[in-house]
Amino acid sequence: MKENHIFRIGLGGLSFILFVGALYLVFLYVPTEETMGIVQRIFYFHVPVAWVAFLAFFIVFLGSILYLWKRDSKWDVIANSSAEVGVVFTTLVLITGSIWAKPIWGVWWTWEPRLTTALVLWLIYIAYLIVRSFATDEQRGARFAAVVAIVGFIDVPIVALAITLWRTQHPGPIIFQGGLTPPMLLTLIVCVAAFTTLYSLLLIQRVSMKNDEIEISRLQELSS
Amino acid sequence: MRFWRKVIAITWKDALSEMRTKEIVFSVLVFTLLVIVIFNFAFGATQETMALVAPGILWVTFAFAGVLSLNRSFILEKEEGCLEGLMVCPISREVIYVGKMLGSLLFMLIIEAIALPIFAFLFNLVLSLQLVVITVLATVGFVAVGTLFSALAVNTRAREMVLPILFLPIVVPIIICAVKASGLALSGEPWSGLSSWLQIIGAFDAIFLVVSFLVFAFVIEE
Numbered sequence: 118m119k120e121n122h123i124f125r126i127g128l129g130g131l132s133f134i135l136f137v138g139a140l141y142l143v144f145l146y147v148p149t150e151e152t153m154g155i156v157q158r159i160f161y162f163h164v165p166v167a168w169v170a171f172l173a174f175f176i177v178f179l180g181s182i183l184y185l186w187k188r189d190s191k192w193d194v195i196a197n198s199s200a201e202v203g204v205v206f207t208t209l210v211l212i213t214g215s216i217w218a219k220p221i222w223g224v225w226w227t228w229e230p231r232l233t234t235a236l237v238l239w240l241i242y243i244a245y246l247i248v249r250s251f252a253t254d255e256q257r258g259a260r261f262a263a264v265v266a267i268v269g270f271i272d273v274p275i276v277a278l279a280i281t282l283w284r285t286q287h288p289g290p291i292i293f294q295g296g297l298t299p300p301m302l303l304t305l306i307v308c309v310a311a312f313t314t315l316y317s318l319l320l321i322q323r324v325s326m327k328n329d330e331i332e333i334s335r336l337q338e339l340s341s
Numbered sequence: 342m343r344f345w346r347k348v349i350a351i352t353w354k355d356a357l358s359e360m361r362t363k364e365i366v367f368s369v370l371v372f373t374l375l376v377i378v379i380f381n382f383a384f385g386a387t388q389e390t391m392a393l394v395a396p397g398i399l400w401v402t403f404a405f406a407g408v409l410s411l412n413r414s415f416i417l418e419k420e421e422g423c424l425e426g427l428m429v430c431p432i433s434r435e436v437i438y439v440g441k442m443l444g445s446l447l448f449m450l451i452i453e454a455i456a457l458p459i460f461a462f463l464f465n466l467v468l469s470l471q472l473v474v475i476t477v478l479a480t481v482g483f484v485a486v487g488t489l490f491s492a493l494a495v496n497t498r499a500r501e502m503v504l505p506i507l508f509l510p511i512v513v514p515i516i517i518c519a520v521k522a523s524g525l526a527l528s529g530e531p532w533s534g535l536s537s538w539l540q541i542i543g544a545f546d547a548i549f550l551v552v553s554f555l556v557f558a559f560v561i562e563e
Contacts, residue, residue: 248497248506268511271552282541
C-alpha cells in the first residue's frame with residue numbers, strides 16, 4: 118500500500134515535469150509553422166491526446182478480453198476506468214480538432230475521415246458506459262460492457278475504412294513522411310510522453326478509487 | 342449435422358410463432374411505410390431531390406426497422422419466460438445465437454421484400470438485382486450484430502433504449518456502404534463500380550458473424 122502511494126506520487130511528479138517541459142517546448146522553443154501560423158501549435162496537444170484516446174480504448178479491449186476469459190473483476194475495473202479516461206480524451210480530441218479546423222478549414226466541423234471516426238469511436242464508448250449503468254447488477258454489467266468493448270474495438274478499423282472511402286479530402290498524415298523538422302518532432306515526442314504519463318496516472322488513480330468503492334460496498338453489505 | 346438441425350428447430354419455432362401472431366412483420370412493415378412517407382414530407386418531392394436523398398431514406402428506414410424488429414426478437418422470449426426454457430435445453434449457446442439470427446434475418450428479408458417495391462413505386466425508382474444484393478448483404482450484417490445486442494439489451498433496464506444506442510454506432514460502416522452502393526446502383530452504375538462498397542459490407546458480415554458467435558455465450562449466461 119505504502120509503496121503504491123510513493124509510486125503514484127513519483128508518477129505525478131514525472132508527469133508534472135514533463136508537462137512543464139512540454140509547455141516550454143510548445144510555446145517558446147518550437148518554431149512557428151510556415152503556412153498555418155501560430156494555430157498549428159495546437160497540433161502538439163491534439164495528436165498526443167488522440168494517441169492517448171486510442172491507447173485507452175486498446176487497454177479497454179485487452180481488459181475486456183481478459184475479464185471474460187479469467188473472470189477476475191480486476192480486469193473489469195481496469196477496462197472500465199480506462200474507458201472513462203478514453204471518453205474524456207476523445208472529447209478533448211474532438212474539441213481541439215474543431216478549434217484547429219475553424220481557422221484552417223474555415224468550419225468547426227467537417228465530415229472528414231479521422232474526425233468522423235473519432236466521433237463514432239466516442240459514441241461507441243459512450244454506449245459502453247451507458248450499458249454498464251443500465252445493467253441490473255454489477256457482474257452482468259461488467260460482462261455486457263466487455264462484449265460491447267470487444268465488438269466496438271473490432272468495428273473501429275472497418276468504420277475508418279468505410280469513412281475514408283466515403284470522404285477523401287483530408288491532408289495526409291504528415292508525421293510519417295518526414296514533414297516535421299527535428300525541433301517539431303522533439304516537441305511532439307515530449308508531449309506524447311507527457312500525455313501518456315498523465316494517462317497512466319489517471320488510470321491508476323481511477324482503478325484504486327474503484328477498488329475502494331468495491332471494498333466500501335462490501336463492508337456496507339457486511340454491516341447491514 | 343446435429344448443430345444445424347437444432348438451429349433450424351429454433352428458427353422454425355420463431356417462424357411458427359410469427360406466422361400465428363404476425364406481430365413483428367406486420368407492425369414493422371407499417372412502421373417502415375410511415376417512415377418513408379414522413380421522409381417524403383421532410384425532403385419535398387421533386388424528382389431531382391428524390392434521386393439524391395432516396396438511398397439515404399431507404400437505409401435510415403431499414404436501420405430503424407431493424408432496431409424495432411430485433412428488439413422484439415428477444416423481448417418476446419423474455420416476457421413469456423422462453424429464454425429460460427431455451428437455456429435449459431441441451432443445446433449450446435451458439436445454437437441459440439444462430440437460430441435466433443436466422444429467424445431475424447428471415448423476418449427482415451420478408452419486410453424488405455415488401456418494402457423495396459413500395460419504396461421504388463412511391464419514389465419512382467427502378468429496382469435492380471444490384472439493389473437486392475446490397476440489401477441482403479447489409480441485412481446479414483444488421484442481424485449479425487443486432488441479435489447479439491438484442492440478447493444483451495433485453496437483460497438491462499430500459500431495454501428498448503439500449504439496443505439502438507449500441508446497434509447504430511456499430512453498424513455505421515454498413516450504413517455508409519449501403520447508402521453509397523444503393524446510390525450508385527440507382528444511377529445505373531455497373532457492378533465493378535460497386536465492388537469496393539460490397540467488399541466492405543461483406544467483410545463486416547464475415548467478421549461480426551464470427552465475433553458475435555464467439556461472444557454470444559457471455560451475453561446470456563446465468
